[in-house]
Amino acid sequence: GEDVEQSLFLSVREGDSSVINCTYTDSSSTYLYWYKQEPGAGLQLLTYIFSNMDMKQDQRLTVLLNKKDKHLSLRIADTQTGDSAIYFCADVEGNTPLVFGKGTRLSVIA
Amino acid sequence: GAVVSQHPSRVICKSGTSVKIECRSLDFQATTMFWYRQFPKKSLMLMATSNEGSKATYEQGVEKDKFLINHASLTLSTLTVTSAHPEDSSFYICSAREQSGRGTQYFGPGTRLLVL
Numbered sequence: 001g002e003d004v005e006q007s008l009f010l011s012v013r014e015g016d017s018s019v020i021n022c023t024y025t026d027s028s029s030t031y032l033y034w035y036k037q038e039p040g041a042g043l044q045l046l047t048y049i050f051s052n053m054d055m056k057q058d059q060r061l062t063v064l065l066n067k068k069d070k071h072l073s074l075r076i077a078d079t080q081t082g083d084s085a086i087y088f089c090a091d092v093e094g095n096t097p098l099v100f101g102k103g104t105r106l107s108v109i110a
Numbered sequence: 111g112a113v114v115s116q117h118p119s120r121v122i123c124k125s126g127t128s129v130k131i132e133c134r135s136l137d138f139q140a141t142t143m144f145w146y147r148q149f150p151k152k153s154l155m156l157m158a159t160s161n162e163g164s165k166a167t168y169e170q171g172v173e174k175d176k177f178l179i180n181h182a183s184l185t186l187s188t189l190t191v192t193s194a195h196p197e198d199s200s201f202y203i204c205s206a207r208e209q210s211g212r213g214t215q216y217f218g219p220g221t222r223l224l225v226l
Contacts, residue, residue: 031212031214033214033215035217040220040222041219041220042114042116042203042217042218042219042220043154043203043205043217044217045214045215045216045217048212048214088153088154092213092215095142095207095213097144097156097159097215098144098205098215100153100154101153102152102153103153
């Protein structure tokens with residue numbers, strides 16, 4: 001079945017950029033998403049990219065999609081302590097449920 | 111943006127009792143809602159997909175008689191954990207897919223269930 005992989009941990013200093021990577025296997029994905037989960041909370045939709053795009057920028061967030069390599073990344077510029085959370089990438093094809101990665105725990109060091 | 115609410119946010123119950131969790135899409139209609147379970151420091155595990163007006167589709171290994179799902183309207187789905195046991199203690203998160211546009215899934219804030 002479809003598989004989405006992420007590295008589990010990332011630690012950065014406040015003010016630096018963070019890059020969270022994700023790989024997926026389904027070449028039929030239509031949309032790819034990034035969600036943020038803070039402790040004890042649900043998932044907050046951060047951004048998404050349509051599969052025929054290769055880049056999307058939204059304020060401090062930049063999403064890069066390499067469809068050939070099935071690689072998705074999320075770059076957070078000027079990372080702040082409030083960005084500490086777990087970040088999930090997910091992909092979807094049509095009306096099927098989202099397939100999630102295991103999540104990347106981002107720790108921001110002041 | 112689209113908002114999904116869950117109630118209650120936290121519940122403690124005795125073993126053997128049943129617990130109902132509500133999931134509502136507040137400002138959009140959701141033909142499809144999803145129920146997830148999340149163990150500590152783990153990813154989300156899809157339990158079931160519910161479509162308004164029809165029976166839910168359960169993932170392999172999820173007992174449909176234990177986790178009753180009702181999706182009576184385009185804005186409300188409920189999950190009832192029947193005869194709860196301590197091993198049912200978990201964080202339950204619902205998600206609603208918007209009916210129009212991209213069909214993005216929006217998530218509720220989650221319900222933490224503790225069964226004593």
